[in-house]
Amino acid sequence: MAARTLEELSEIVASGSERLSSGLKTKGLISPTVYDVENEVNFEKIDKDAAIELVDAARELEALVMGPSKWVNIMALIYHDASSLGTLIEFDIPARVPLEGTIKIAQLAAESGLLEDKLTRFIRYASTNYIFREPEPGVVAHTATSALLARDTQFCTFLQWVLVNIASIETAIPSACRKWPLSEKTNECGLNAAFGTDDMFFPWVNADPERLRRFDRAMAGFSGEGGGEGGRHQLFDVEAYPWSKELGPNARVVDVGGGSGHVGKALALKYPGFKVTIQDQPETVKAAEKKEGLPSNLDFQAHNFFSEQTLRGADAYFLRHILHDWPHAEAVSILRGLVPALKPGARVLVSEFLMPGAERGPSLLEDKIIRQMDLQMMGVYNAKERTAEDFAALFSEADEKLRFKAKYQMEGDQKGCIFEAIYDEKN
Numbered sequence: 001m002a003a004r005t006l007e008e009l010s011e012i013v014a015s016g017s018e019r020l021s022s023g024l025k026t027k028g029l030i031s032p033t034v035y036d037v038e039n040e041v042n043f044e045k046i047d048k049d050a051a052i053e054l055v056d057a058a059r060e061l062e063a064l065v066m067g068p069s070k071w072v073n074i075m076a077l078i079y080h081d082a083s084s085l086g087t088l089i090e091f092d093i094p095a096r097v098p099l100e101g102t103i104k105i106a107q108l109a110a111e112s113g114l115l116e117d118k119l120t121r122f123i124r125y126a127s128t129n130y131i132f133r134e135p136e137p138g139v140v141a142h143t144a145t146s147a148l149l150a151r152d153t154q155f156c157t158f159l160q161w162v163l164v165n166i167a168s169i170e171t172a173i174p175s176a177c178r179k180w181p182l183s184e185k186t187n188e189c190g191l192n193a194a195f196g197t198d199d200m201f202f203p204w205v206n207a208d209p210e211r212l213r214r215f216d217r218a219m220a221g222f223s224g225e226g227g228g229e230g231g232r233h234q235l236f237d238v239e240a241y242p243w244s245k246e247l248g249p250n251a252r253v254v255d256v257g258g259g260s261g262h263v264g265k266a267l268a269l270k271y272p273g274f275k276v277t278i279q280d281q282p283e284t285v286k287a288a289e290k291k292e293g294l295p296s297n298l299d300f301q302a303h304n305f306f307s308e309q310t311l312r313g314a315d316a317y318f319l320r321h322i323l324h325d326w327p328h329a330e331a332v333s334i335l336r337g338l339v340p341a342l343k344p345g346a347r348v349l350v351s352e353f354l355m356p357g358a359e360r361g362p363s364l365l366e367d368k369i370i371r372q373m374d375l376q377m378m379g380v381y382n383a384k385e386r387t388a389e390d391f392a393a394l395f396s397e398a399d400e401k402l403r404f405k406a407k408y409q410m411e412g413d414q415k416g417c418i419f420e421a422i423y424d425e426k427n
């Protein structure tokens with residue numbers, strides 16, 4: 001897409017705002033501000049094209065008007081967006097601020113145990129991103145974003161993991177690339193540069209029970225076990241694929257690397273005729289099995305996905321957010337481990353984000369969001385998000401009878417994707 005002038009961009013912002021504003025009026029909604037705690041307006045639901053176009057134009061306008069020097073200076077210190085928010089979440093500040101009214105920073109400091117001076121500075125910094133506001137000196141109130149954090153504790157567990165445990169890994173990417181410029185090994189990446197460990201991510205997580213607990217909670221929080229912001233990710237996996245139509249009402253499904261079982265559980269509940277087995281590392285399985293309220297058609301099994309699949313003859317092997325944790329050779333070997341267990345017609349279902357190729361989509365911001373996820377994988381595992389062609393190649397390299405068949409996406413969410421491969425379809 002060609003870059004646009006000041007006049008062209010402001011025209012797009014004005015006409016996009018006009019479209020959204022009339023959409024609000026049509027629906028009888030009051031036009032909100034970023035400070036409105038009860039703001040439930042979702043501009044993308046009012047007019048998705050207008051909202052996306054407007055945000056893209058506003059960002060480009062910002063870059064243009066700021067000029068290269070200010071633009072890059074602000075970008076270079078962006079890690080303080082992460083560090084201030086991470087500290088506020090680590091000390092549970094969003095939930096400590098009342099949704100209605102205000103609270104003194106001194107009281108928040110006393111209740112959270114964080115030095116008042118630092119807390120004040122974090123809140124004031126966060127408020128430059130419209131997170132909290134200070135209606136009078138030393139007093140805090142929520143904004144729309146801080147109120148979301150207060151309400152959605154599940155989503156906060158995911159943010160906490162990313163901001164507190166992962167951020168330093170990602171900022172160590174330049175050092176890792178300097179140290180291992182040509183490496184694609186899983187233990188020569190940001191994690192190893194940041195923490196000076198020779199382990200790859202999973203043994204590093206497992207070595208510390210508190211870290212493992214946070215990681216498992218974060219995965220469940222990201223997928224919205226309790227609904228909320230992350231809920232749509234879980235909804236995606238259960239809704240995007242026509243499970244019973246493709247597999248029949250009594251399907252046997254293995255959730256390979258299924259973690260604490262949050263998606264497998266949703267699947268087992270939605271399809272009571274299914275039998276779902278969650279496989280994961282022994283430490284994860286041990287913690288997950290203790291959970292209450294598990295449906296009777298769900299069970300757990302410790303299994304290393306680099307070894308041969310022991311649960312043979314299932315209708316589908318589901319791998320959600322697994323392959324993006326591994327470089328090419330390991331991803332092929334995980335798929336190859338399934339092959340001896342596959343009956344003709346068995347499905348291998350891979351749920352991942354869909355990476356665009358070199359081509360630019362219509363929105364630079366949407367492109368940025370998926371590329372953030374891709375670099376996240378680089379920092380933590382030396383791994384990546386993949387294109388549809390990449391997945392087709394992984395399947396066929398694992399076994400020539402394992403053929404990429406289709407991809408399933410949900411309207412309104414073009415990032416999430418279930419890639420379906422079928423084994424030995426013709427026999």
Ligand SMILES: C[S@@+](CC[C@H](N)C(=O)[O-])C[C@H]1O[C@@H](n2cnc3c(N)ncnc32)[C@H](O)[C@@H]1O
Nearest residue numbers: 202219257258259280281284303304305320321
């Ligand atoms: C990113 S999480 C995804 C979890 C779950 N599928 C989800 O979507 O939330 C990756 C999972 O792979 C598991 N894992 C890592 N190495 C494994 C291995 N060698 N064998 C089995 N599971 C493994 C981890 O314990 C973790 O639960």
